[in-house]
Structure formats: structure tokens, C-alpha cells
Amino acid sequence: MEIYIKLFEVLFPVFFIVGIGYLLGKKSPNLDTSFITNYAANFGTPALVIFAVLSSGVTYSIFAEYFIYSLIAIILFAIIGILFLIPMKKDFIRELPPFILPNTGNMGIPICLFAYGSLGMGVAAAISSVVILLHFTLNVFLANKKFDIKIIIKSPSFYAILFAVLFLYFEIKTPTFVLNTVMLLAYGMIVLILISLGVALTKLKVFSFKSSAISSIGRVIIGPIIGFILIKIFNLSGFAAGVLLIQSSMPSAILTYLIASIYSPKEIVDNIASMIVVSTLMSLVTVPITVFIALKYFS
Numbered sequence: 001m002e003i004y005i006k007l008f009e010v011l012f013p014v015f016f017i018v019g020i021g022y023l024l025g026k027k028s029p030n031l032d033t034s035f036i037t038n039y040a041a042n043f044g045t046p047a048l049v050i051f052a053v054l055s056s057g058v059t060y061s062i063f064a065e066y067f068i069y070s071l072i073a074i075i076l077f078a079i080i081g082i083l084f085l086i087p088m089k090k091d092f093i094r095e096l097p098p099f100i101l102p103n104t105g106n107m108g109i110p111i112c113l114f115a116y117g118s119l120g121m122g123v124a125a126a127i128s129s130v131v132i133l134l135h136f137t138l139n140v141f142l143a144n145k146k147f148d149i150k151i152i153i154k155s156p157s158f159y160a161i162l163f164a165v166l167f168l169y170f171e172i173k174t175p176t177f178v179l180n181t182v183m184l185l186a187y188g189m190i191v192l193i194l195i196s197l198g199v200a201l202t203k204l205k206v207f208s209f210k211s212s213a214i215s216s217i218g219r220v221i222i223g224p225i226i227g228f229i230l231i232k233i234f235n236l237s238g239f240a241a242g243v244l245l246i247q248s249s250m251p252s253a254i255l256t257y258l259i260a261s262i263y264s265p266k267e268i269v270d271n272i273a274s275m276i277v278v279s280t281l282m283s284l285v286t287v288p289i290t291v292f293i294a295l296k297y298f299s
Contacts, residue, residue: 007292010114014107015284017191021198029203033196037258044189045105046160047182049129052109053164055179056122060168063126066240069230070130073248074100076226077219084218088211094260094268097139098252098275099218104128106193108247111287115246115295116239123243129164132157135255143263193254200254201280204273211271216251216279220286224249231298242298249290251279 025031053063081099085092102108105128112124136155141147152158167174206212227248231241252275260272 021195025199025202047185052125058122102250212274242294
């Protein structure tokens, strides 16, 4: 019974806030959430990286280890994505991002925090750092089919990850005022992004449920299977293994839609939007199951 109570305590806050966003979106169909995107990109996400990494007590070696595991997982996600997209005659370049870039930040980090405490948040941030970097590099390249180094140079998240890694590596104590500031910025962003996700579920349309459902299986069902395979291959155990499993199960990140809407044709944008909606809805079932397994066997 205790594990079910823990499961409820972990998931209820996240899904409840998404639900608030959904109700707000239904009540105010013209609600503009663009300011949330701007805030998250320029302030919230960099703050989340710094706070989650430097306040958690995670060491540089653990951070680096799970950063690498995350890279391996994303390569495997990409292979699965291509295997799904080619038979469906989809653009396997432009439609690959929602397969390989799960919502490990705004959904994954708080779930891992509630499940495993601050150390869980630190490992989750290591995994999410890879995803964040790839959003502003690989995601843009796939959406645009053209690489632009200026996007990395202009990305605050890139410098936040660099800052956090240097502080970890040289074991520099982060000033309290810095941690307090990034904590407020990060927690504020998590709430706002989860609300915007709920609002987005009222606006984004599913244009092809069948293909979106098939694609979403690759994200929220095969994703955690890949996480479990990595745990077995590298003989991982404890809370960090549980975090890897949970992060592998997250639905497609809404940022893949926002980037596609800038660089990709409308048909591609519609397909990505459909996958985000369906994978997020499917995650209401698959994520609780994955978190239950993580809490039961990796704690």
C-alpha cells in the first residue's frame, strides 16, 4: 500500500498542474502562452539546469556518467524513430525530434524529484541537459535541414550547462544567493510550462490518430524499454537507474513542436503536434506504470 501512496504523491502534483492548464485553455481559447515560451528559453530552463545540478549534491562523475547514458538512449530512440517513420512514409528527418527528445525537463525533473529527492533531481538534470542541448542543435538542424552555429552561441541554456559542469568539475561552492535566485526562476518555470502544456492540449489538433498512436508507442512504450535495456547492459542499480527509466518514459517535448513551427512545413508541424498530444495522453497511463516499477525495483 505504501508504494501506491508514494506513486500518488509523485504524480499528482504534475498531472494536477497540467489539468489546471487544460481548464484554463478550455475557459479562455485565445489564451496567449507565448510569454511562457520566451521566459522558459531565456531564463527558466537555464535556471532549472543550474539549480537542479548544483543544489542536488550530485557529483561530477555521476553527472558525466548519466549524461553519456542519455546520449546512448537518444541514439537508440533515433533508430527506433527511423524504423517507425520509414514504413509510414513520413519525413524521417523532420519528424524524428519528437521520438528522440522526450519531456525530461519540465515533466521529468519534478517527477524524479518527488520520487527520489534532490539526488534524483540531479541525475534527472544530467539526462535532461543532453535533451536541452539537442533541442537547440540537432532539433533545429532536423527541422530546418540546415545547421546554424549561431543558435548554440545565442542559447542561454548552453552557457548554463557549461557553468554547472565547470562548478561540478572544480567543486566550486555555489553562492547561496545564486541558488536562491535560480530556484525561484526554475520552480516558476516548471509550473508555467506544465500549465502551458495543458493549454496546448486544448489547442493542438490530432490530424491522423492512427499514425500518431503508432508513433507515440515508439516514444512512451518502447522508450522505457530502451531505458530498462540500458540499465541491464550497464548493470545500473539504485535511484539513479530508476531516474533513467523514468526519464526514458516521458512523452514528446512540446518544444519539438515550437521549433518545427518555425522551420518546418505545415504538414510536418501538424504531424508533430499530433504526436505530442497523443503521446502526452498515453503517458497518463504509461508514466504511472513506469514510475511504479522504478519505485519498486530501483530505490
